[in-house]
Amino acid sequence: MIKIIGLGLWNEKSMSIEAMEEANDCDVLYAEFYTSRLIGLRSKEELVKVLGKDIKFLKREEVEVSQKFILDRAKKEKVGFLVAGDALTATTHIDLVIEAKKRGIEVKIIHGSSIYTAAAGLAGLQIYKFGRSCSIPYPQPGFKVESPFEVIAGNLKQGLHTLVFLDIQPDKLMTANEAMQILLEIGKKKKSRILDNKEIVVVARAGSDEAVVKYGKIKDLIEMNFGEPMHIIIVPGKLHFKEKEYLEFCR
Known part of the structure; x- marks a missing residue:
């Protein structure tokens, strides 16, 4: 399974209780902050601390390069993909959902507040x-x-x-x-x-x-x-x- 989790607009406190619970339920977490950012987040470590899990922070080019690897893991584990704002406002995130569905991988969307x-x-x-x-x-x-x-x-x-x-x-x-x-x-x-x-x-x-x-x-x-x-x-x-x-x- 892969979960696309929207974190909201500002910092680690912006995420919903549902977003936090769904992230905690994941076996592995990835995050990308190039399409939008949590500007009020003092450091990436703050998000790690709140969720209590390690997070792999991806650079822009890594999302496309790592897509196959991420989806391969999602076949066997619960993978969380954390994004600022709402879950599906960026084309990159839509592409990830499309590729997951093509592979028969279950997709869950957790919405966040949107600009x-x-x-x-x-x-x-x-x-x-x-x-x-x-x-x-x-x-x-x-x-x-x-x-x-x-x-x-x-x-x-x-x-x-x-x-x-x-x-x-x-x-x-x-x-x-x-x-x-x-x-x-x-x-x-x-x-x-x-x-x-x-x-x-x-x-x-x-x-x-x-x-x-x-x-x-x-x-x-x-x-x-x-x-x-x-x-x-x-x-x-x-x-x-x-x-x-x-x-x-x-x-």
């Missing part, structure tokens, strides 16, 4: 009004991805909100300020001013006691210090009057 719903809730935005989400990567030399801007523009045309994920690298996490600068530069290159005076939402450290939610124009927010990561951006579409009322408390 998809947490960010929307913190911003007072109605979840059914969100369109396609997007991610902003760090620009590479001579190359800058423009698709996030295009996704946002497409959603705005339909009056839909956009959840914008920020790049996660082994040695750095993109800030909302960096992301806003990238979006403005793409807009300038495309000769589009749709975001120049657009009011957006920045959510920082969702799931923690130090969560921050700020609403305002990019030109104002880009100068703010939102503190430690992780950050995420929401570009609102057409706002319901209740959404407007809530967001006024986030200025």
Whole structure:
């Protein structure tokens, strides 16, 4: 059996009782924190201590390379695969489930709190009004991805909100300020001013006691210090009057 276990948003205390019990029931535990991270986790040892079991922490490339080995073990043992956030929001985790089912391995999913719903809730935005989400990567030399801007523009045309994920690298996490600068530069290159005076939402450290939610124009927010990561951006579409009322408390 393989269990995909979502740990929630912030630290070792974010996991549900069910997640803890299911992890304790496993013979072996693996964890990956490259698709998302428990930023409030002071050290990997804290998670090991709470669960009372050794955990093999996998790097990004190791998940794909070790997939066969992990599934071979799941044929004979109860294997737990720990992830930050919810269990199946990353394509990598879906792939693991698909391959397990192909091999006739029993799969159990233990859900955790997700940034998809947490960010929307913190911003007072109605979840059914969100369109396609997007991610902003760090620009590479001579190359800058423009698709996030295009996704946002497409959603705005339909009056839909956009959840914008920020790049996660082994040695750095993109800030909302960096992301806003990238979006403005793409807009300038495309000769589009749709975001120049657009009011957006920045959510920082969702799931923690130090969560921050700020609403305002990019030109104002880009100068703010939102503190430690992780950050995420929401570009609102057409706002319901209740959404407007809530967001006024986030200025």
